[in-house]
Amino acid sequence: MRLLIFLLFFGTLTAEEPRLRIEIFDTPEELAEACASKIARLIQTKKNCVLGLATGNTPIPSYRALANKVAQTDLSEVVTFNLDEYIGLAPEDPRSFHSFMETHLFSSLLESPARPRGFKRSNLHIPEGKQKAEEYEAAIARLGPIDLQILGIGTNGHIGFAEPGSPFESKTSVVQLSENTRRDNQPAFGSDPVPEFAITMGISTILQAKEILLLATGSKKAEIIRQMLTQPISPWIPATAVRLHPNATLFLDREAASLLGSLHAKD
Numbered sequence: 204m205r206l207l208i209f210l211l212f213f214g215t216l217t218a219e220e221p222r223l224r225i226e227i228f229d230t231p232e233e234l235a236e237a238c239a240s241k242i243a244r245l246i247q248t249k250k251n252c253v254l255g256l257a258t259g260n261t262p263i264p265s266y267r268a269l270a271n272k273v274a275q276t277d278l279s280e281v282v283t284f285n286l287d288e289y290i291g292l293a294p295e296d297p298r299s300f301h302s303f304m305e306t307h308l309f310s311s312l313l314e315s316p317a318r319p320r321g322f323k324r325s326n327l328h329i330p331e332g333k334q335k336a337e338e339y340e341a342a343i344a345r346l347g348p349i350d351l352q353i354l355g356i357g358t359n360g361h362i363g364f365a366e367p368g369s370p371f372e373s374k375t376s377v378v379q380l381s382e383n384t385r386r387d388n389q390p391a392f393g394s395d396p397v398p399e400f401a402i403t404m405g406i407s408t409i410l411q412a413k414e415i416l417l418l419a420t421g422s423k424k425a426e427i428i429r430q431m432l433t434q435p436i437s438p439w440i441p442a443t444a445v446r447l448h449p450n451a452t453l454f455l456d457r458e459a460a461s462l463l464g465s466l467h468a469k470d
């Protein structure tokens with residue numbers, strides 16, 4: 204079951220703030236199914252579609268469902284841009300976001316003799332390092348705009364790796380990761396240190412997408428989702444910037460939405 208809500212920030216909604224759509228799903232699996240359907244529909248209807256992709260545990264089930272849905276679809280014209288990557292990890296490092304995308308989405312859908320209409324590797328973009336930040340931004344400008352940007356959210360409100368304090372005008376750049384983010388991401392690194400720096404799309408880069416879909420699942424995200432939706436829009440909670448976008452949707456499962464008691468369903 205899914206419940207559609209338009210966000211009304213009683214007391215904090217400003218006149219110029221567009222309405223944010225919020226869809227709440229009973230389970231993460233239902234959310235993943237809806238997310239995959241939305242992406243698949245776009246790929247199947249929009250010629251040369253440009254997708255903005257996220258890493259993290261949250262989108263994994265959506266990518267699995269998407270791979271099934273588009274197994275027979277021609278993906279040769281689809282262009283993708285990932286949000287971010289650690290600095291200092293080789294693309295082949297299993298902990299890099301390059302490896303993440305390969306494992307969770309690209310590997311089964313890449314062009315091959317058995318799959319001539321798969322993703323063309325040259326159409327898939329993941330940022331790589333300091334010297335590439337401006338080039339990455341230029342590539343998005345050249346091949347974009349991004350039709351649909353998928354986002355997760357960090358427990359401190361980061362989107363991509365745009366950490367608290369990132370100006371809303373920020374473009375793709377190298378950033379220092381917060382202690383909170385490095386702690387959250389420690390499990391993937393075992394006893395090794397989490398890299399201190401990353402390259403990420405900026406808030407302004409993200410907001411240039413034609414449409415944004417932010418995903419959050421699990422009780423661990425409930426508090427930051429509450430803050431994202433009820434606190435004033437500010438760089439200190441980067442995800443509040445999504446509230447400025449004219450075409451943004453949040454997909455939440457019940458647990459991530461569990462602290463949204465003051466929101467009201469409408470329409």
Ligand code: GLP
Binds near residue numbers: 257260357358384
């Ligand atoms: C990572 C990524 C973000 C992601 C976030 C949440 O650090 N850079 O793009 O949204 O953290 O990850 P998860 O979905 O695992 O909670």
